[in-house]
Amino acid sequence: MMEFQLDHATEILRRTPATLNSLLRHLPQEWIVSNEGPESWSPFDVVGHLIHAEEADWIPRARIILEHGEKGTFEPFDRFAMFEKSRGKSLDELLDRFELLRGESLEELDGMSLKPELLGKRGMHPELGVVTLSQLLSTWVVHDLGHIGQIVRVMAKQYKEAVGAWEAYLPVLRR
Amino acid sequence: MMEFQLDHATEILRRTPATLNSLLRHLPQEWIVSNEGPESWSPFDVVGHLIHAEEADWIPRARIILEHGEKGTFEPFDRFAMFEKSRGKSLDELLDRFELLRGESLEELDGMSLKPELLGKRGMHPELGVVTLSQLLSTWVVHDLGHIGQIVRVMAKQYKEAVGAWEAYLPVLRR
Numbered sequence: 001m002m003e004f005q006l007d008h009a010t011e012i013l014r015r016t017p018a019t020l021n022s023l024l025r026h027l028p029q030e031w032i033v034s035n036e037g038p039e040s041w042s043p044f045d046v047v048g049h050l051i052h053a054e055e056a057d058w059i060p061r062a063r064i065i066l067e068h069g070e071k072g073t074f075e076p077f078d079r080f081a082m083f084e085k086s087r088g089k090s091l092d093e094l095l096d097r098f099e100l101l102r103g104e105s106l107e108e109l110d111g112m113s114l115k116p117e118l119l120g121k122r123g124m125h126p127e128l129g130v131v132t133l134s135q136l137l138s139t140w141v142v143h144d145l146g147h148i149g150q151i152v153r154v155m156a157k158q159y160k161e162a163v164g165a166w167e168a169y170l171p172v173l174r175r
Numbered sequence: 176m177m178e179f180q181l182d183h184a185t186e187i188l189r190r191t192p193a194t195l196n197s198l199l200r201h202l203p204q205e206w207i208v209s210n211e212g213p214e215s216w217s218p219f220d221v222v223g224h225l226i227h228a229e230e231a232d233w234i235p236r237a238r239i240i241l242e243h244g245e246k247g248t249f250e251p252f253d254r255f256a257m258f259e260k261s262r263g264k265s266l267d268e269l270l271d272r273f274e275l276l277r278g279e280s281l282e283e284l285d286g287m288s289l290k291p292e293l294l295g296k297r298g299m300h301p302e303l304g305v306v307t308l309s310q311l312l313s314t315w316v317v318h319d320l321g322h323i324g325q326i327v328r329v330m331a332k333q334y335k336e337a338v339g340a341w342e343a344y345l346p347v348l349r350r
Contacts, residue, residue, distance in 0.1 A: 001209075002333040008203050012330070015197055022193040023323075028183050034176075128340035135339035142338055145331040146347030148198075149324045155187070156320040158177040163317055164310035165303035172321030175350060 004134045006114055009141045014106055016144045017099035020047060023151060025095055032091050034158050043151045047094045048082025050147060054101040056081070058140045059108050065123035065133045066112065072123055109137075179309045181289055184316045189281055191319045192274035195222060198326060200270055207266050209333050218326045222269045223257025225322060229276040231256070233315045234283050240298035240308045241287065247298055284312075 002008065024032060024043055035042040041049070057077050064072035086094060112118070119134040156172045167173055177183065199207060199218055210217040216224070232252050239247035261269060287293070294309040331347045342348055 001336055002205055004334065004337040008206065011202055012206070018197040019194060022190055022197050027186055030177055031183065031187070125340065128343065131339055131341065135337065135341060138334045138337035138339075139341040139345065142331045142334050142341075142345050142347065145327040146345055149327045149331070149347055149350075152320040152324045152327075156317045156324070159179065159313045159317050161176055162179040162310065162313035164306055164313075165300065166306065166310060166314040166317075168303065170314065170317050170321055172317065172324055175324075 004119070004138045006119065006137070009137050010106060010109065012141045013102065013144060016050075016148070017095070017102050019148060020050075020098065020151075021095055023148070024091060026092075031155055031158070034154070036154055036157055041150065041154070043154060044086065044091055044094070045082055046147050046151050046154075047091065047098060048086035048089075049079070050144070051094060051098050051101060052078070052081045052085060053143065054098065054105055058136070059105045061123070061136055062109070062112065062133060065121055065131075065136065066118065068123075070122050070124045070130065074123070074126060076126065179294070179313045181294065181312070184312050185281060185284065187316045188277065188319060191225075191323070192270070192277050194323060195225075195273065195326075196270055198323070199266060201267075206330055206333070209329070211329055211332055216325070216329070218329060219261065219266055219269070220257055221322050221326050221329075222266065222273060223261035223264075224254065225319070226269060226273050226276060227253070227256045227260060228318065229273065229280055233311070234280045236298070236311055237284070237287065237308060240296055240306075240311065241293065243298075245297050245299045245305065249298070249301060251301065 024047070032044050033042045035045070056075065061074050064074060114133070119132070119137075121133045122130050123133065123136070125131045153172055153175055156170070160167060160173045163170060163173070199222070207219050208217045210220070231250060236249050239249060289308070294307070294312075296308045298306050298308065298311070300306045328347055328350055331345070335342060335348050338345060338348070
């Protein structure tokens with residue numbers, strides 16, 4: 001288990017646009033829009049969700065903690081906003097937009113010059129209670145990694161039948 | 176669910192070296208060598224495993240199916256060979272080696288000029304019984320995607336405590 005360290009965290013965050021590009025850009029459409037069944041998300045949906053989180057979650061909440069501490073109020077985050085917002089857009093547009101927003105987020109994060117005492121600053125989550133700025137930033141990292149994992153899992157499952165008997169050796173198909 | 180299609184599959188396979196580079200190259204060492212506990216694999220171990228699969232599994236088995244059909248015998252695959260083989264190597268060396276081997280594999284795959292009737296050709300797996308060439312190639316794709324998912328899951332779990340109460344919202348930490 002690692003302790004949060006700002007430079008370790010930003011090393012992950014700055015890589016996510018390139019990882020998504022490498023995994024998804026210019027892939028045949030079937031890989032992009034297939035999901036795990038009703039109510040589940042395709043890789044296209046996940047990229048839209050990451051865009052919405054960039055706009056409405058991470059940096060806005062960091063600002064609230066820095067400016068208002070526990071008295072601040074987080075806007076509720078809409079986990080399904082991307083179904084409306086991504087409509088009619090291409091995956092290329094979404095990947096470009098995510099890359100742009102992530103760059104801006106990291107610039108703003110850098111501009112906050114977060115010293116250790118600021119990282120421990122507390123905020124109030126409407127459901128989870130007291131949280132800290134470093135917990136928010138750690139969550140950002142885990143959220144990125146979790147959704148990359150979701151994208152590759154969803155893609156892997158498209159070949160659940162194509163692998164035949166090998167299914168037994170591929171735990172990703174049972175997650 | 177998608178049916179196997181050779182060009183769809185190679186689109187995924189050719190991207191994996193770049194995805195691993197983007198996720199891992201030049202990351203702080205802690206991200207690279209941390210695992211999920213005893214007997215589990217770090218991202219470093221996973222890259223070594225992918226190298227060994229490239230050398231001993233996919234193309235060698237495809238050759239056996241093409242040349243000997245159900246009479247051929249697959250060499251048993253050692254899932255733990257990388258612990259010995261990666262010793263003393265840097266992650267950079269492993270990533271370079273994987274990229275090189277994957278390029279060679281895809282060239283050889285291309286040289287096989289696999290028409291649909293060849294893709295249905297049968298081989299004999301020592302434990303799973305009859306398998307086909309297209310099932311082997313589908314498994315290669317799912318194996319790549321599954322291990323990318325493992326890498327990001329292992330990394331995410333390093334921040335299981337750092338995220339504090341947000342753990343409840345991050346399913347990747349419970350996989």
